[in-house]
Amino acid sequence: MPCTSSEELKQIMMQARVYTQYGKVADYIPALNQADPDNLSVAISHPEGNCVSAGDVRMKLSLQSISKVLALALALMDRGEDHVFSKVGYEPTGDPFNSIIKLEISKPSKPLNPMINAGALAVTHLIKGESVQERIERLLYFVRKLAGNPSISYCEEIAASEFETAHLNRSLCYFMKQHSIINEDVENLIYLYTKQCAIEMNCLDLARIGLVFALDGFEPLTKEQLIPVSVARICKTFMVTCGMYNASGEFAVRVGIPAKSGVSGGIMGSVPNRFGIGIFGAALDDKGNSIAGVKILEMLSKKYDLSMF
């Protein structure tokens, strides 16, 4: 069984860390740009319950775009595949994650997939609940179960900071409201979405959630089905085709692991039937992915032959 020693993992992490100098921390969200670009932590969560890690695993990161996968899983469980995909497409796109162009060009207007911002907002819109508060609590409850960690919550400060500056997401929402893709109050949706993005955890939690997806939705120890198989597979598919922003295609070629990154520097990986990976490294490459995180995954994939392809 590969990668069960913390020492191995630490060595890989040390090799990857030299790349942090070529990246930079996200600056467009005020609450994020104070992260130390050299901090790096990584965890691998195995089905048998053992977990290896390296770096300062107590460091927390906000999920940001990684939350798109979790919201998609919940929305699919809440509404079913047909309903969800009547509002958002399946197809990858070469456009930037926050682009609005395709919403205007596509007839009928529809976000191309759930991993770009427009699609993620349309998905979060579908999370059930009587109120925004109930919806965020349902999402938190779901995330806590996936991570097996009842203490997970969102960071009020980050959520508030992103709420203040989320004008582009508001623009996307109003465009979609015009085209009846969403029909709730935009401020409510942004309120919910910024809290979703601000959910915080450490790389151990992240690895554990990755493991649940790797196991087709089963809790590793109790074997409880936390996510239906079909939903877990849909999520992994989108992680492959569009999980790493506009580097997803290259990442699939070079690494071949279903993974989703966020602008906070987190990456969640799911090696089907094998293990989950959680990484946190705030320095980003020019596509918006953790620069050292991608290196770690590349080295792991090469060393242990993890590519699906």
Added chain:
Amino acid sequence: MPCTSSEELKQIMMQARVYTQYGKVADYIPALNQADPDNLSVAISHPEGNCVSAGDVRMKLSLQSISKVLALALALMDRGEDHVFSKVGYEPTGDPFNSIIKLEISKPSKPLNPMINAGALAVTHLIKGESVQERIERLLYFVRKLAGNPSISYCEEIAASEFETAHLNRSLCYFMKQHSIINEDVENLIYLYTKQCAIEMNCLDLARIGLVFALDGFEPLTKEQLIPVSVARICKTFMVTCGMYNASGEFAVRVGIPAKSGVSGGIMGSVPNRFGIGIFGAALDDKGNSIAGVKILEMLSKKYDLSMF
């Protein structure tokens, strides 16, 4: 002197009216789609104070996009040319009036011109005033002076109806707020903009305002300078290059009169140094211009050789 007889004008109007059957009334703004597509009225306002008209000139129309020219004039007077054109460009565009694509593609992001919605919103943002109320009152005061009609106001019902449904304009505003083109509260700006679009008048008022532009900003009788010459010329230039939506180029070739149309079916024309024209005919062609109104202007231009070119 051409076109001083109501009888002549009536005959031209009768010929143009047959085309209303090929147009249709705007349906995207609830308050507009009850207009009678066959109603048609036209007025020509001469510098000497005489005015000829045909059709039911008591009918009122809301200015809609025609107001973009008036707001531009006021913003130029309020802020100066340099300030205004640091926020909005000079160039015509082949994109639809409500398109958001160029805002994303252009670096730096900037609306292409003041006649598309994004540009008009950026211009209205520049109208001075301590409050939205003061700003709309300043605009109304300006419009009343141009028309020489102190009773002009906006229609609350139309404004409210458009405010409810202005999601695309909100989308444009938040996109521009993201890029620091505007920095006020978006709901405030939409509130002001929908009132601006709902300013109501009849074709006589419209012809009179067209005359002021035709006379380089001078009040025809008192010779008071209501608009600086340079501002009046800038407005006429945009009327030629982008006043008739995506038919501006064809209109310039076929008619050659500075003109601005609105989705309510109004057209304001300014024949430089000669006269102003006001038309109201709610049936629109596929570009969004009054179908009979364009015909009237074409016939007038041919008959009296009104083309600038």
Added chain:
Amino acid sequence: MPCTSSEELKQIMMQARVYTQYGKVADYIPALNQADPDNLSVAISHPEGNCVSAGDVRMKLSLQSISKVLALALALMDRGEDHVFSKVGYEPTGDPFNSIIKLEISKPSKPLNPMINAGALAVTHLIKGESVQERIERLLYFVRKLAGNPSISYCEEIAASEFETAHLNRSLCYFMKQHSIINEDVENLIYLYTKQCAIEMNCLDLARIGLVFALDGFEPLTKEQLIPVSVARICKTFMVTCGMYNASGEFAVRVGIPAKSGVSGGIMGSVPNRFGIGIFGAALDDKGNSIAGVKILEMLSKKYDLSMF
């Protein structure tokens, strides 16, 4: 071991055939639009050498876009990964396969991936050889080895027909020549490319080539390495992320098998480490994929749990 009985396969094929009535044969290439939309054939090629099939397996199809995968493999073997991906990107796109827009918008100009026409032309440009004739013969030699069938060739009539009408591909080539992505004579490249697209085989051959990719490049019986492992994996990755035109994302979710389709109605599938699939059914759905072919793959994937995800 799944799907080793022709009877099973025949039943699946019969169920899929009812969908041909909702598709239509490609009409933009004169030589293709005479295919019988109801003809359907399918073959599965197993590593042990056994092959099951259904339908009239003697029917030949021209590879069309399926050839893009084979040319990519050869170009990667000829030039190496770094050279190839300096000319063409890795990323899927939501744009149509023949779109030129991203070539203009992307800076520097570069086709997004090897599966869209622009990228495929850039890849074919990289196939080594002193002359067009030598290059097509090298490609044929390679394809014959993959299929284990020395009689495979291209159809002169189809190649000539496509050469006549390939104006859009010429447009893409000249655009790329302007941007130094290609530097050979455009007519030569179109001549080579249309021959590549016109390579003909039946579904047994196609299944056998699919098997070679499924086996990471190894000849199933002799275990000869026909394609380097890394090249075979790159090809399978692109088959997943962009093998089925603008339905690739949905196909990955619903089927989860690396596959490449062509406008002739062919689909080549590669179930990693398991078997190869060849399908021919000329009636296409609105995305350009064989409508019955997609149904067959969906049923096979469900029945035998073939999804990679």
Added chain:
Amino acid sequence: MPCTSSEELKQIMMQARVYTQYGKVADYIPALNQADPDNLSVAISHPEGNCVSAGDVRMKLSLQSISKVLALALALMDRGEDHVFSKVGYEPTGDPFNSIIKLEISKPSKPLNPMINAGALAVTHLIKGESVQERIERLLYFVRKLAGNPSISYCEEIAASEFETAHLNRSLCYFMKQHSIINEDVENLIYLYTKQCAIEMNCLDLARIGLVFALDGFEPLTKEQLIPVSVARICKTFMVTCGMYNASGEFAVRVGIPAKSGVSGGIMGSVPNRFGIGIFGAALDDKGNSIAGVKILEMLSKKYDLSMF
């Protein structure tokens, strides 16, 4: 009568010359980039036959995009307005002059106007003649008559140089051939078009042609009608709405004179009913217009109140 003294004109030219340092000579056409950026010449041609000039008026320039206006006039005379505008639109565009995007997005595909490259190629395609040779000779004959100068011809070297490198224009042509906008051999059309662009003259000739357009197509002295009035007006309209590349709107506001520029640094101006202007100054601004030439026109317009608006 304004601007009849060479001394006045010389002073304006001297003031404008200081701006040449901020511009640069076109470098994408090899034969052009050897021009001296400081050379500047200007001529004004009056209806009475007198002509004032400044700078070295013997210098010749190739027309480049200025030829688009002349080809449009001839095509309109050859084919009539309806035929020409069935192949090319009337509308200005905010896209670059050599953009291909709108050809793909617009349904049906059609170049937006005759001043962008795609539209100009479609117009040149319409020039009548049994052979390319006859067509270029018919165009030359027409240009010579307009200029009153039988010695005008094209520069073989420039034509050949542009023919070699016209890949983007070939790309546009094949795209249009695909969509049946043009149906001749692309190499023939490029051959004709590059000769058209390489027609050479000095600023006196250019001013004289500008005068003919200013006079609605009449030869100034003989009063012969060289161009029908309607055709001359159409040409002037396009000069206003899209004659100065993506600075046309700003130029209309600041200068207000129908004008057409070329990448060689030439500008032809037509002040309606007054005079023609020819300018040559090879240093271009960032929009592709002669930087000193635009300044000269701005100063002339301000000083003599030449704006149409």
